[in-house]
Each structure stands twice: as C-alpha cells, then as structure tokens.
Amino acid sequence: MSHNEAQHERQHHVDMVKGDVAATVLVPSDPERVEVFAGLMDKADKIARKREYLTYTGEKDGVAISCTSSGIGPSPTAIGTEELIRLGAQNLIRLGTCVTLDPSIKPGEMIIPLGAMRDERATQEFISVDYPAIANFMVVRALIDACEKLKITYHLGIIRTHDAFYAVSPFDQQAFKATAQKWMDLDVIAMDNETATLLVISSMQGVHAGAVLLAGFPVPDNDDAEFLKHEKNLVMVGIEAAKNLAKMSLE
C-alpha cells in the first residue's frame, strides 16, 4: 500500500477517516474539554473516541469546526497532530492550561505563545532542535482578535514545552522557585507539555498552528467552578479564532 493510499485509511489512534474533521481543529489535552466545546457549538456530533482522543465536529455561526483531545504530553500530541494533518486539517489550535511563570499574568487571563522552547524530545525525532517551534502569525492574529472581541486580557510571549511535569512541579515549591527563575530570566512566561510539539510538526508540513493557554491553573480541576468559568472562556476564544480563520481564508 502506498503512502498516499494509507492517508485514506482510518487513522490508528484518533480513529477517523478523511472528511471527519473540519479545516480548523481545536486541540485541548483534556477529553472533557471537548465536551465543553460541544456544548458551546450551534450543533456538534461525536465522531470518534479511542484512548485519550475524543473528537466532535460541529458548526458555529455557519463555520465548521472540530475539536480533538490530544492527551497529556508530547508523545500523544505528536501522534494526534500527525493524524489530524493526514485527515486534512489546515489550522490546528491548542487550547491548553499551563504553569504560569510571569507574576504579572493573572489567573483567567490568556497566554498566546509566539513560539515555544523545544525542551521536549518527540519533535527532535523529526528535525534538529535548531528549527524553531513558531506559531503561525495568522493564527496568532485570529486568537488576538478573538480575545479582544470577548474582552479577555491576553499576553503574547515565549513559553517552554517540556516532557516531565513532576520532575520539577509547582507543587514542589522550593525546587520550583529556583527553576522558575531560570526560565523567567530567559523571558519565558509559561510552561506546558504540548505546544512546541504541535507547532513543529504542523509548521514542517505547512499547516497553520498556534495555541492559547489559560493562565493560573496548572492542573485542571473539573470540580472547581472558578476553573470551569475560565475554561469556558478558553474554549470560546478557540471557537472565535476558528471563525476568524475561516473569514481570513475568504479574503
């Protein structure tokens, strides 16, 4: 079977075939956030669920948008990104949480990474670490306009993506303080485990990718009403950005 034929096959992990996802796919880590997405759309159909990959495709204000969870970390994000691209996705936007380093950024505000430090290894199997993990500028613009429309404060900057959350986690306050200072001295405003992976794999294949990260909630707590309120904002920013990208592609 040729590589081309393989692309029409059901993708191993996300369990979908071509036509199952829209041009823009929103990519949270948490499958539960996909349900939040479904609840905010005019209509949404559950397309597939396998392992940590849950997908809904739906419509908002006449624009088709999909949402597929990636699971936590570079390994499943690399798989999900690759398979979504093989299914024809043209714009990928990560909707994530993060460890916020910059103390001027308040919980509930949004971080729009311009790029990410590649302190993860999944993408180093694809290309040298000299290659930048950079957000596509049109996706960044779509996210900025979405935050401005929804009147949500946002911050542009560089983040760091790494593999091991518990190696130095924010729960280990003393060790974390020292490591946080090291990254802040390098103008890093937040850390996560997925963004660089999504950006590198997408940009290598000419697919437009970006991310928006909710500040101040390093571990999502789906019993915390405060978190749920801000998480809804995060997903709304993603949906508005997808609509903006659909508008830009017509211009």
Add this chain to the structure above:
Amino acid sequence: MNKQPYTRLSPGDIGETVFIPGDVSRAKVIAEHFDDYKVVAQNQQFNTFTGTYKGIKVSTTSTGVGGAAAAITIEELINVGARNIIRIGTGGMMQTWLPRPGILVITGAVCGDGTSQEYYPTGYPAIADFNIVEGMIQSAKELGIVVNPGLEWSHDSFYAGSTLSKLNILEIEKPWIDAGVLIASQEASTVFQVTRKRKVRGGTILCSEGCHQYPDLDVPPELMVKAISDATKVSLETAVKLHHMDHVN
C-alpha cells in the same frame, strides 16, 4: 556618552527605526529611498546614514556579513536609541515554488549559527517581532508588492552551505528544504534573539538570489536591484506604521 566603539555612533545620531543590510554598499542604496539623508558615521564595515521618510527620522547601518557582526551592530544601535531593527538582505532560495526573485518576510529562523545561541539556549525559538511581520505584510499589500512569509535557515559558514560550497550542499540543506524553510542566509536568528533579549523589535526581509536546487535558474542582477528596492519600500512603510503605533495612538 562616548561614541560606540564599532559603529562610532552617539545618542541622537539615529532614528528609532534602523535598517541593517549586510552589504556595506547597500546602506547608501537604502538611504537613497529616504526623502533626505546624510552620512553620520563610517568605521570598518559600519556605514550609517540618517534621514527622514514621511517626516519620521530613520537610519540605515551596514553590518558586514554574519551573526557576529550583526550582533555588535544591533547592540550598539540599541545603546544609542534604536527601538526597531529591520534587516534588509539577500539569501539563497530553498523552495522552487517561490517567485524569482522572491521577497520574503521572515517570520522565524533556524538557529544554525553560534551568535544567536549565546543569547538564548539551543531549542529557544528565534521569532520575528509580530508587529513588524504584520506591518510588512500589510505594507506590501498596500504597495502591490508580492511577499512570501516564512522561515530562514541562519548559518555561519557561507562556503560550507551555499551554491559555491565544495561540500554536498543539497545534502546539508535537505532537512530544511523538506521542512519548508524558504531561504538560506546568515543573520535573521541573530536579529531576532538580540532584539528579544534587549526588549526592542526585530524583523527581517530578504530577497532570494539563486536557487540551490536549480542553479541554472539564477536571477538577473537588474531584477535583484528592483527586489531590494521593493523590500526597502516595504520596510519604510513598516517604519511609518511602527511610529504611529508608538507615538500617535
């Protein structure tokens, strides 16, 4: 303050936006696009002209070739008041689908050089200032000039990685070509990392010369002159937008 050691510049000598070509003779070519200009300093490879464009004070300083010299220039320009650094340069085209010559708005760079990695560690992304990228794309649209946005492979050794290399250049460039990098040049990563470190804006616009994959598709010199002129016009209009962003709104 004494004059800066290399560029021999003092505060007041330059505008907030400075265009930095690599080629020593190109600084004057760029200055000729201003409404008026005069020489303000000359030392080694560093030629500086300052003038006005649409009422805004602008400057151009040649850096010489490579990240090491570009970083010296940028640091000294910032020391004497530069806030927007825009490199106007040339490079070797890496994608056959690009127009010839292509005018490329560089959004980010592969850090295949040493200088940029003295500012930020390996794995740290080299990214152009967002306002400059958007300003260039908008300006090009207004001027009717076709530009392509994308990545530069920034590297140190021209005679290791160019069409004139005795090494297997296509093998060296293959990973970058396959990953969609548009052009090979030497300074964008340095421009982006030094300006990020010093908290000013940095951007790069490049005109692509010969294509490494098809050396017979070289670009006639007169077309390169036009491309550099167009890239300069785009950069000047971008400077006007940055000025309005900082001082008018």
